Amino acid sequence: MAKLTLKFENAVLHEVAVGTKEVSIGRSPDNGLVIDNPAVSHYHARVFNEDGRLMLEDFGSLNGTFVNGQRVKMVSLKPGDSVAIGKHTILVSDSREATEPFWKGGAPKPAAPKINETVMLDTKERREFLQKVAAVGESAQPAPARVKVATLVVRKGNTDKSEYTLSDKLTVIGKSPMATVKLKGWFAPKAAAQINRREDNSYYIGAADKVPTVNGAPAVHPTKLAAGDVIQVAGVELEVVYRD
């Protein structure tokens, strides 16, 4: 069985085996191999077995998929191939020597819960637990050097200011008194959309009275924002920027 190893520079981020089920690759969290980078499409590519051959298909992604340096649409893969997506690399190998991640095997010691019984990990157990995870692959959650706060720059539309710093946990776009990005005009909705800053300082935009678009795609579900993203909602156009 083939194995895919996701690497960023020299760090191994994740390993996944390709069995009878295909492995989808992309930025969306429901992919088999998630690459959380704005250069990667939500559903970027997939790897699957067909007639005993390992195949890779690019889903027409914006920034492309490269195998051994060549941009590809659909190719067969062999052990030793290197697949480049954005700045990430996926190495193809034979998984016979691969070790299963520990959570798929027997339960580790701190966590052999009776069925349905919730257990809690204290600080020490948690540290040991995360170290085991790190041994399998990831350098658990690389901490950002410092907190960066995003700014919304108004590119079009009728608002009370030309830019807004997203320092609050909640930023409402609308006519409501609680709105930060204040819309003007008679027919402006009270709360057109909202942006949440999460605990990890990532930003998500979601629909309220209107469904906003991010780079032209409707954000029906909360959508993560990245620098350079362009939001359109209720007649205004806002760009996400990070300032030093």
Place this chain on the structure above:
Amino acid sequence: MEIEFGARSDVGQARGNNEDCFRTAPEMNLFVLSDGMGGQSSGEVASRLTAETVVAKCRETARYDGISDAGARLADAIRAANTAVRREARVNSGQSGMGATVVAVMVSGERASIAHVGDSRAYRLRNGELEQLTRDHSFVAEQVRNGLMSEAEAAQSNLQNVLMRAVGVDDEIQVEVSEELFADGDTLLLCSDGLTKELTDARIAEVLGEIDEPQEAAERLVELANEAGGSDNITVIVLRQEPRLAGAFGRIGRWFKGS
């Protein structure tokens, strides 16, 4: 604007005791839900102590209202609950190792401040769509978030019940606080995992969409979770933002919005 609410806690079909607990303090627009764990009956002690401490602490800080925001007050109250649970466990040897999850919401106008620790959740129903507002502090949920596990792997994992944060575990506790828009016609749901283990998001959304009266909706959700197996204690709090144009006008307004 007024908040309508309803709440219900039930032992379920498989457990001998109910370790879930909720407290409401409508005068502060404060609603708290906690799911306890620990040997003997200490889970019950932990969840009750947590919910009651959060309410008591918020009451105490209510007179300083305006100095610190609701999110900070909730986080402070949960830290106080953590201290209370740890003190209780130290004093009472039978209760050592007890802990609890907590999710608390304080509403001010159209703003809902939500604080949580563990895997009890807050959801918002808006235009028929149910959205989970809290992120579980469980091992599998964090693995999925970090891209180390797929949703499918998480669903099959035997580590689903491992919490990375809980009230009563350490002297230090990291409380996650978020601010959410709670607009006209939105419904907020707080629940313990006994509900979400049994019912899909789609089913929950359907029930909340069909039943206008929050207390009735809360009872119906518990009833359905019991019918689906009731493998754990089930607790729900349903909050509804009463539209400014109440009654018939509100209904027409909602009808125009298509929900």
